[in-house]
Amino acid sequence: MAKNLINNLKDLREAVHELKQHERLSSDTETYGPSGVGGLYPFHGSRAFSIIFATKTDEFYFNFNKDGIHKRHKHELQTIFDDPNRVIFFINALFDATILHFDGIEIKSRIVDGPSIARIEYNKHGKNPWDKESFLSLEYLANYYEVQQKIDAVKKYIKENNLYDEKRDIFNGKLIPLYNKVPLDLMFEYGCGDVRSTFDVCTKIIKCINFKDKNYEEHRGDTPPMIEIAKNEILLTSVLVDMKIKGIRLWTDYIQKAIAHESKISKALHTEISLLTGGINLNSGKQVAEYLISKGVEVPRKAPTDHAISMMDKWLEKHDILVDQMYRAKTDRQKLSLKNKALQAEEKINTYRQGNYITDKKTLAKLMQKYPNLDFLSKITKAKEADKKIGTYYENFMLLKDEKNIIHCGLNQEATKTGRFSSNSPNLQNLHKEEWDKSKDQFLIRKSFIADEGYRLFFADYSQQEMIVMLDQAGEMSVIEKLLSGEYKDFYLATASVLKDILNVEISRKEAKAMALGLAYGQGKNLLAKSLNKTPDEAAEFKAAFFNALPKLKKFARKLENQVKWYGKIHNAFGRVMYLDKEESYKALNGYVQGTSADITKTAMIAIHKGFKEANLESRLALCIHDETACNIKIGEEDKAIPIIRKAMIEAYPYKHIPLKVDFEFSEINDYGVSSWGEKQEYEL
């Protein structure tokens, strides 16, 4: 075991030669400048001052700081990353790969991101408030896998010597630690420790996956071993690196216009509202509720949360102690003070018991019908909507973009229990899906995102992905046959038509989709009744009819629930594990279907990326929104690119009875010369 400090060119070349002898390495970068959220900061000036590697036994710290090798030699490390058969372990691979990209280094080796494969092996930790360290962090993994812990001397040194940038973080306003000002000997120990932990953690994760595959075979039923889905995630990481670096272009001219438009709406409404109310904060449900109550409106309250109930218990206990003390108190003064404290406790208990006021959009809409004279109600919804569009979307996009107007959102492969992606900085998976009217020049949030020049955006989405996967895996043959024969063109529309027959209620396809999935995943009659505006009995009648058509589904769900009860976990069709407590067994079907669907889409993305590369296309993947992939397709490449996407997506699902279908949409170049996400239309092949 030796730690090597590489501080001159001769050593650099020797170390590179040595590292190239190894099949497996771990790597890490130490950076200066802002760092944190979503691996976004390399695009905002964060750069490496050291690049570190570990082999099975040794560590190599390449110092490119001011007291080390000149940074123009960084690219000499490229040859380490050239061998496609070499495996390189990272923690947060997307961050390091991006940092290396800015030094002209491209990783052609196999990238293994520790957190991503850890979730395959031990998918138990979400973002639980009781987990002090994030499951995804090296601290947590080193602790869990019992390898060398992180060295905290550096953080301590920074704090003691007040080594922070003059400027604060552009996103969260926090202090920026200056790691490059930490003495070399400290950084050297720290960096070497990190790559050592990274190497050992990743090695151990793979060992654990193989061990569990071998020893718990009966837990998996007929699903593949977990190592297969781990390999998938490993291939996916490289795809995501490419996607992250290239990003998605923003239509900044449009955004500025949109901000002006929404601000105008907001300003006018706020003026009117403040005349009515004398000035309250619309973002405060409490203030809104109190104003409404002052006008004689009955505002509903929410049932106390679990937290509120535990707080209630806490205060009850305190209250009893205070009362007890009060009776024992010797002086009147003491008695009075304790009595007041007890009264305060009672107040607390009451506020927790009553629950908070509900002032969401739906509730306000209901109140609007009840109190048609209150202008305030409609105005508040509109004003909040405009404010949110500005604050959460348009202005945030402008803040997050890089200097070339590119958004590099986090598409996180490891963040969810089911295996889906999550998206952040910005979250591009929850942008408003607004109807586009071709004849109008509208302001739509999705119009903010456009294709590169010479490209158009194409969207390929799985038709009814989750429902088809569910019916297929459950072996629901009667419905599958109807879908195959064309008798049911669309399961959700069929659901809507059954509803019309039974309860004479007409709903949109979107509502039918939410309802069908909701019912399948265990929605109760009371909630269903609410969404239908019918009685619980009527809702139950429809629910029974729905499940009469799906006799196999309940059996399938029960099988999964039993797996939870026996083993405390389920494996989806790809072998991915999801742990559930016994009380959560009703979530098993959702976990299975959502997870299987997610792995289908992930598999497809790997194949699309590979297909484009092999065909030498410049078109590229841009985004994944669960059951939909978005691509930047170069004009002229459509005839090659579209079949690649279609084939990849369809073949990603090894179906039992019914294959998945893929629909295409695209955005034509508009009058302003751009192809925007908000203006997509059907694509006829």
Next chain:
DNA sequence: TCTTTAACGTA
């Protein structure tokens, strides 16, 4: 200053 909650958007 940090944590929790409500609201709101998507699949």
Next chain:
DNA sequence: CGTACGTTAAAGAA
């Protein structure tokens, strides 16, 4: 018992 996410700002706790 639909579930799975991320972001924002207010309110409460420390």
